[in-house]
Amino acid sequence: MAIDPTSPIPKYSQLREILLDWIEETGLGVDDAIPSERELGALYGLSRMTVRQTIDHLVAEGKLYRVPGKGTFVARPKIEMSLALTSFTEDMRARGFTPDSQDLARRIDPASGHLARMLDIEPGSPIHHIERLRTADGEPMALERSNIPLSLVPGLDERSLAGRSLYQLLEEEYGILLDSGEQTIEAGICDPTDARLLGLPPGSAVLLMQRRSFANGRCVELAISTYRADRYQLHSTLDPRR
Numbered sequence: 001m002a003i004d005p006t007s008p009i010p011k012y013s014q015l016r017e018i019l020l021d022w023i024e025e026t027g028l029g030v031d032d033a034i035p036s037e038r039e040l041g042a043l044y045g046l047s048r049m050t051v052r053q054t055i056d057h058l059v060a061e062g063k064l065y066r067v068p069g070k071g072t073f074v075a076r077p078k079i080e081m082s083l084a085l086t087s088f089t090e091d092m093r094a095r096g097f098t099p100d101s102q103d104l105a106r107r108i109d110p111a112s113g114h115l116a117r118m119l120d121i122e123p124g125s126p127i128h129h130i131e132r133l134r135t136a137d138g139e140p141m142a143l144e145r146s147n148i149p150l151s152l153v154p155g156l157d158e159r160s161l162a163g164r165s166l167y168q169l170l171e172e173e174y175g176i177l178l179d180s181g182e183q184t185i186e187a188g189i190c191d192p193t194d195a196r197l198l199g200l201p202p203g204s205a206v207l208l209m210q211r212r213s214f215a216n217g218r219c220v221e222l223a224i225s226t227y228r229a230d231r232y233q234l235h236s237t238l239d240p241r242r
């Protein structure tokens with residue numbers, strides 16, 4: 001395909017489509033190099049600035065990555081975050097990754113007014129607060145901060161979650177089978193502490209997720225999670241218009 005100078009579509013957008021097609025058609029894989037900006041400019045009769053603009057966009061979208069002094073390479077596809085009441089462990093296993101977790105904090109706190117409202121308990125009631133770094137094949141993926149009323153899971157603080165699924169533990173040891181949930185997801189910027197834990201440059205984009213999960217109408221968990229935006233994208237099927 002060539003650049004059409006008469007098209008109303010900006011040249012950098014045309015080049016974006018050409019490059020994406022070309023990557024697909026040539027079967028270029030993850031970490032394979034694409035031609036240099038100079039080569040692409042010469043090939044498509046474009047200025048270096050236009051080529052750079054296209055590459056900048058594709059890097060920002062997470063489709064390509066640059067290594068200073070080495071070139072531009074095809075990035076790993078992002079993990080599709082499904083909008084379902086699945087656990088991190090299930091999600092990662094289904095995608096062929098080995099999930100794991102590291103406890104960052106485990107404590108019992110009195111519920112603040114806000115947490116109590118979200119969990120539908122009395123303010124000041126004890127809650128388990130669990131902070132975990134979630135990894136897939138050893139790579140940090142997300143930080144998850146879970147709040148669970150103590151009355152529902154007495155003794156949870158004595159049980160190790162190392163390498164273990166919280167949802168599985170709730171089911172197997174407390175007979176709690178989560179059956180519904182609600183979730184909000186918004187864009188955010190990673191603070192320096194979370195960035196360090198996730199191995200990201202400070203100020204990186206993240207997806208902030210808040211999930212309330214229920215069993216038999218009772219709120220069991222309020223989780224506030226930070227997912228790497230360079231590794232995750234949302235995916236959902238769409239209902240027909242009514």
Ligand code: GLP
Nearest residue numbers: 087088089165166167168211223
């Ligand atoms: C998801 C949810 C969290 C939940 C976690 C449980 O990632 N966002 O709210 O705590 O799953 O995962 P696991 O059962 O693997 O510990």
